[in-house]
Amino acid sequence: MAMTAKQAQAKAVKEFGPPAAGSFWLERYVPNYKGRCEVCGQAPTVDGTLYGVTVVSTGMCGPCTWGEAACLDPGVWNDPVE
Numbered sequence: 001m002a003m004t005a006k007q008a009q010a011k012a013v014k015e016f017g018p019p020a021a022g023s024f025w026l027e028r029y030v031p032n033y034k035g036r037c038e039v040c041g042q043a044p045t046v047d048g049t050l051y052g053v054t055v056v057s058t059g060m061c062g063p064c065t066w067g068e069a070a071c072l073d074p075g076v077w078n079d080p081v082e
């Protein structure tokens with residue numbers, strides 16, 4: 001049975017400890033091709049997953065989420081920030 005976002009968070013807290021204040025655990029960012037950015041109308045929008053469960057949907061495209069034009073490409077969403 002698939003976990004809910006809440007169950008995924010609870011599992012991560014057990015495994016990694018509590019997240020930073022005002023934050024939550026997230027494993028990777030994935031493109032959501034069903035959504036359109038609520039700011040500029042572009043697709044895909046940015047979802048965040050944990051244990052394969054979507055735990056956050058930003059409702060915004062990469063550039064609107066991170067403020068970088070290069071973030072239009074989902075291939076860079078999980079690159080470490082330098």
Ligand SMILES: [Zn+2]
Pocket residue numbers: 037038039040041042060061062063064065
């Ligand atoms: Zn946008």
